[in-house]
Amino acid sequence: MRNGIRHISTFMTISLKKMICVGLIISVMALMISLFAGLSFPISQQLTFSLSESAKTIILKVRIPRFLAAYFVGAGLAIAGLTMQSALNNALASPSVIGIHGGAGFFTLLAALIFPYYLHARMFFAFIGALVSALAVYGISHQAGVSKTTLLLAGLAVSSLMSGFVNAMITFFPETVGDKVAFNLGGFSTVITSQLYFAIPVIIIAIVILLKLSRGIDLLLLGDEMATSLGINVGHLRLGLIVLVALLSGVSVAISGLISFVGLIVPHIVRRMTKADTKVHIIACGLFGGSFLVYSDLLAKYLFYPYELPVGLLLSMIGAPFFIYLLIHKKRKLKL
Structure with a gap:
């Protein structure tokens, strides 16, 4: 028995090391391509960063922020999807x-209308909108019978x-949110x-908290009764996970807009x-989710x-068939 546990532990360690190595390699490749794609400079100059001032400005002011935004939004959305599926x-x-994205999107536009010059308000409102939508969906499905x-x-x-609310805002306040189409x-x-x-920092903190809660999530996947018998407060844990999902989703939507299916495909x-x-x-969803979106x-x-x-449009074209594939194979009783 003890040897079996040691074997499983070794397997987990090897898997983790392999996943981190592959994920880091893919991430570094994504970074290099993002920074230097399309620049007409020799590879030696690109690797040593011996570029013209205009090229450096493009990389520092445009491409690095774009890479960071895409990478962390991708990581956040992928981990949010994994967590939601587990919860x-x-x-x-x-x-x-x-x-959840619909709620975050509506509240983001609402913040743009009320606080047009206060950007951080959009993130807070997006989080509230995501949380309201998540709790509403969970409450409705729970009342109707969880399935x-x-x-x-x-x-x-x-x-x-939420989509109706967004379209109404664009219709009635075109001068304020019309450019938000x-x-x-x-x-x-x-x-x-x-x-x-x-x-x-918010995305990183949320991920660290989820890593701390990972043992509880493992037990939750065994079923509510089993998790409760092992000392897990299922209600509190599930609520905490939903709040973290709302936080990751809200912050991501406030940065990038409505990008769908990353949280479905990557996990x-x-x-x-x-x-x-x-x-x-x-960890794997963070590395591969970030690279996937980049x-x-x-x-x-x-x-x-x-x-x-728009990358959201591209992912909708990819994600919709993937979602249909999952629905078709529902007879196989997909389990996490």
Whole structure:
């Protein structure tokens, strides 16, 4: 028995090391491509940063902020999706699918209307909107009987409601939020660097807290009764996880707009790659989620060059078929 536990522990350690190494390599490649793609300078100059002042300005003022925004938003959305699936024990759940992004988007535009010059207010409002939507979806599905179907229907209802509010704001206040139409498509073409100084630490802190809660999440996946018998306060833990999901989703939406399906696609890919525990999955989702969104942003940027496709639109084209695939295979009773 003791040897079996030691073998499992060794397997987990090896898996974690492999996931971190692969994730870091992919992340570094994403960074290099993001910084230097399209620059007509020799590789030697790019590696030593011996570039002209104009090239340095482009990299420091435009490309680095864009990379950081895409990477941390991708990491936050992927981990939020993983956490939501674990909290609700539902492989089809993600912030975009069940309406959390819609709430964050509406409250972000509301903050832009009320506090047009106070950028940090948008993040706070986005968090509140995401939290309200998450609690509404959970409450509705819980009252109707917790199942994959009721959760998705409740999410669709909340998402449609929030979308209606957004369209109403754009209609009635075009001079204030009319330029926010692109917000619904999601992207990083107009990253506000000052927002990153606040957003990145918040995302990192939320991820660290989730790592601290990873053992409880593992027990939660065994079922409510088993988790309770092992000393877990299921109600408090689930509420805490929903708050953290709302925080990650709200901050991400405030930076990038409505980018869907990252929290659905990346966790499923990570689980296919490794059967390790939640802590490993969180780290892997952070590394691969960040890289996934950076590469998606690069593809959206150069696919129809010189025109730029909003990355949220590109991911909707990819994510919708993926979601349909999961629905079709629902008969297999997808389990986390």
